[in-house]
Amino acid sequence: xxxxxxxxxxxxxxxxxxxxxxxxxxxxxxxxxxxxxxxxxxxxxxxxxxxxxxxxxxxxxxxxxxxxxxxxxxxxxxxxxxxxxxxxxxxxxxxxxxxxxxxxxxxxxxxxxxxxxxxxxxxxxxxxxxxxxxxxxxxxxxxxxxxxxxxxxxxxxxxxxxxxxxxxxxxxxxxxxxxxxxxxxxxxxxxxxxxxxxxxxxxxxxxxxxxxxxxxxxxxxxxxxxxxxxxxxxxxxxxxxxxxxxxxxxxxxxxxxxxxxxxxxxxxxxxxxxxxxxxxxxxxxxxxxxxxxxxxxxxxxxxxxxxxxxxxxxxxxxxxxxxxxxxxxxxxxxxxxxxxx
Amino acid sequence: xxxxxxxxxxxxxxxxxxxxxxxxxxxxxxxxxxxxxxxxxxxxxxxxxxxxxxxxxxxxxxxxxxxxxxxxxxxxxxxxxxxxxxxxxxxxxxxxxxxxxxxxxxxxxxxxxxxxxxxxxxxxxxxxxxxxxxxxxxxxxxxxxxxxxxxxxxxxxxxxxxxxxxxxxxxxxxxxxxxxxxxxxxxxxxxxxxxxxxxxxxxxxxxxxxxxxxxxxxxxxxxxxxxxxxxxxxxxxxxxxxxxxxxxxxxxxxxxxxxxxxxxxxxxxxxxxxxxxxxxxxxxxxxxxxxxxxxxxxxxxxxxxxxxxxxxxxxxxxxxxxxxxxxxxx
Numbered sequence: 001x002x003x004x005x006x007x008x009x010x011x012x013x014x015x016x017x018x019x020x021x022x023x024x025x026x027x028x029x030x031x032x033x034x035x036x037x038x039x040x041x042x043x044x045x046x047x048x049x050x051x052x053x054x055x056x057x058x059x060x061x062x063x064x065x066x067x068x069x070x071x072x073x074x075x076x077x078x079x080x081x082x083x084x085x086x087x088x089x090x091x092x093x094x095x096x097x098x099x100x101x102x103x104x105x106x107x108x109x110x111x112x113x114x115x116x117x118x119x120x121x122x123x124x125x126x127x128x129x130x131x132x133x134x135x136x137x138x139x140x141x142x143x144x145x146x147x148x149x150x151x152x153x154x155x156x157x158x159x160x161x162x163x164x165x166x167x168x169x170x171x172x173x174x175x176x177x178x179x180x181x182x183x184x185x186x187x188x189x190x191x192x193x194x195x196x197x198x199x200x201x202x203x204x205x206x207x208x209x210x211x212x213x214x215x216x217x218x219x220x221x222x223x224x225x226x227x228x229x230x231x232x233x234x235x236x237x238x239x240x241x242x243x244x245x246x247x248x249x250x251x252x253x254x255x256x257x258x259x260x261x262x263x264x265x266x267x268x269x270x271x272x273x274x275x276x277x278x279x280x281x282x283x284x285x286x287x288x289x290x291x292x293x294x295x296x297x298x299x300x301x302x303x304x305x306x307x308x309x310x311x312x313x314x315x316x317x318x319x320x321x322x323x324x325x326x327x328x329x330x331x332x333x334x335x336x337x338x339x340x341x
Numbered sequence: 342x343x344x345x346x347x348x349x350x351x352x353x354x355x356x357x358x359x360x361x362x363x364x365x366x367x368x369x370x371x372x373x374x375x376x377x378x379x380x381x382x383x384x385x386x387x388x389x390x391x392x393x394x395x396x397x398x399x400x401x402x403x404x405x406x407x408x409x410x411x412x413x414x415x416x417x418x419x420x421x422x423x424x425x426x427x428x429x430x431x432x433x434x435x436x437x438x439x440x441x442x443x444x445x446x447x448x449x450x451x452x453x454x455x456x457x458x459x460x461x462x463x464x465x466x467x468x469x470x471x472x473x474x475x476x477x478x479x480x481x482x483x484x485x486x487x488x489x490x491x492x493x494x495x496x497x498x499x500x501x502x503x504x505x506x507x508x509x510x511x512x513x514x515x516x517x518x519x520x521x522x523x524x525x526x527x528x529x530x531x532x533x534x535x536x537x538x539x540x541x542x543x544x545x546x547x548x549x550x551x552x553x554x555x556x557x558x559x560x561x562x563x564x565x566x567x568x569x570x571x572x573x574x575x576x577x578x579x580x581x582x583x584x585x586x587x588x589x590x591x592x593x594x595x596x597x598x599x600x601x602x603x604x605x606x607x608x609x610x611x612x613x614x615x616x617x618x619x620x621x622x623x624x625x626x627x628x629x630x631x632x633x634x635x636x637x638x639x640x641x642x643x644x645x646x647x648x649x650x651x652x653x654x655x656x657x658x659x660x661x662x663x664x665x666x667x668x669x670x671x
Contacts, residue, residue, distance in 0.1 A: 055575055057571060057574060057575065081580065082579075085577045085578070085579060086577065087577070088574070088575055088576060088577035089575065089576045089577035090577060093575065093576075094572075094575045096568060096571075096572065098568060101567065101568035101569065102568045102569055102571070102572045103569055103572065104569040104572070104573070104587055104590070104591070105569070105591070105666070105667065106590050106591055106594075106664070106665065106666060107587075107590070115576065115578070116576045116577075119576055119577045119578055120577060151666040151667070153666070153667055167576070
């Protein structure tokens with residue numbers, strides 16, 4: 001398999017009045033053709049900043065981006081604006097969480113989709129409009145020819161997200177970055193949009209980078225998962241590995257905090273104690289250690305250094321960044337975590 | 342759309358009725374007696390009574406207002422039936438006490454000068470304001486942005502009578518680059534007309550462009566941080582298309598609103614500009630009328646100014662409906 005996207009040691013730092021914010025601090029991953037990688041993390045973990053960096057959308061802002069972002073043999077981080085413009089929309093496209101804010105309020109949706117196609121294809125406006133009608137039909141919008149003339153605010157949230165998807169897929173990109181595409185939608189609509197993405201992925205053969213905080217979405221659509229915390233990747237593996245045999249205490253916390261339909265109705269909801277750290281003054285050592293319930297079981301001082309992202313023994317694709325030894329992790333998972341899942 | 346237009350026109354007409362009642366009231370609130378003002382220096386009680394009758398000041402107040410409005414709508418005849426009968430065609434605003442001319446003729450004579458100032462100056466301030474605002478927004482925090490913002494601050498703080506006179510002193514008196522400001526008919530003397538207008542245009546253009554430069558800059562910078570601009574960039578559009586198509590399209594709407602209102606106000610009379618440069622426009626007519634307590638002329642100029650402002654408001658709202666699809670459907 002060939003990697004469509006390779007990200008190596010990506011760092012995105014923002015200089016602010018309060019100090020240096022390390023929004024993303026040394027993250028590496030790749031996505032293979034036709035596969036879906038889910039990046040999971042809570043607000044401020046750096047997942048959206050990562051996706052914007054891949055699109056080169058930090059250019060011209062105060063962000064300092066370092067590392068390698070290879071797509072189509074071009075390093076987005078080193079490329080000029082003109083070179084990145086050739087990649088945007090064609091090699092990689094993006095859909096955003098808030099489709100109402102992300103579509104231009106004063107342009108007809110048909111024109112917005114046609115424009116996306118025309119940027120990379122030398123065709124007449126009429127031909128581009130025809131592509132837009134086809135795309136709208138493909139994403140399941142009824143009466144596409146008529147709806148071409150409508151403005152974004154005339155669509156429902158789910159339909160608008162379909163418009164976004166139509167726009168992003170109009171140039172058949174190799175990589176589709178979806179930044180929380182279903183977060184603003186009703187649960188039933190969420191499922192429809194995820195189904196649509198999956199169908200279109202099969203049809204177009206694109207890879208998807210799914211940014212989400214929702215483990216349900218990940219279970220639904222991702223092949224692989226990257227778990228982020230405070231700007232760093234702390235666990236990585238297949239979706240099965242992460243959901244069935246998670247290794248990181250943070251992943252344990254996320255999974256056990258999902259309420260169950262079975263069990264006593266008055267049972268307390270489990271939450272991870274504490275709050276995410278400030279990205280300016282990160283805790284010394286493992287950035288999760290202040291919230292970690294198992295740090296006293298570690299034989300290493302968790303506050304000494306940030307643990308390396310290393311392969312779980314016997315399986316090189318499953319990586320975790322934790323000071324606990326593998327035997328300890330297995331023991332804790334078996335006795336304390338698995339019963340709660 | 343049509344229903345909306347009708348509603349707005351009815352609203353505008355209501356405003357005009359209220360304005361007319363208010364200005365008509367001027368005749369009676371002011372300590373000056375209109376008959377006495379119209380009577381002149383060699384006034385006798387008999388003459389005054391005659392004038393009172395001629396001007397129909399001897400009938401009840403509501404009837405007077407009714408005739409005043411009727412005069413505007415369908416014309417009016419003073420002293421009907423007598424040999425001194427005076428016909429005043431619609432829209433009749435009466436006769437000037439000062440010159441005995443029809444007020445409508447005075448307004449017609451003065452309007453072209455005001456129109457000349459307004460159209461030239463508005464094109465200039467739009468050009469200067471928009472371009473310096475755009476440059477500022479695109480080159481934020483560079484020396485050119487600081488310079489243009491400084492100029493805009495100066496423009497916003499200075500007054501016409503100061504800038505106008507300073508410019509006149511240097512450009513006309515000292516350097517001789519421009520001829521003295523003044524108004525001649527553009528049909529007869531187009532070159533002289535333009536030369537006489539340059540100074541008022543420059544002055545108003547510079548002063549009013551300040552607000553447009555700041556509006557444009559602020560509007561563009563705000564729009565640039567919108568999500569849909571990020572989307573436009575994510576499509577692979579060049580920064581030129583992003584800025585001049587996507588950003589400008591959203592930033593221009595409030596500017597057009599302000600422009601319409603400014604233009605409407607100016608069309609009613611560029612009072613200070615006309616006074617400073619001695620240009621015989623509607624504003625100058627109004628100031629002259631006020632200093633002479635020439636009530637019919639005051640009423641005429643106020644009504645004309647009100648019409649322009651009401652119309653500008655309606656036009657702006659209609660344009661807004663075309664520009665903003667959300668308003669269109671509301």
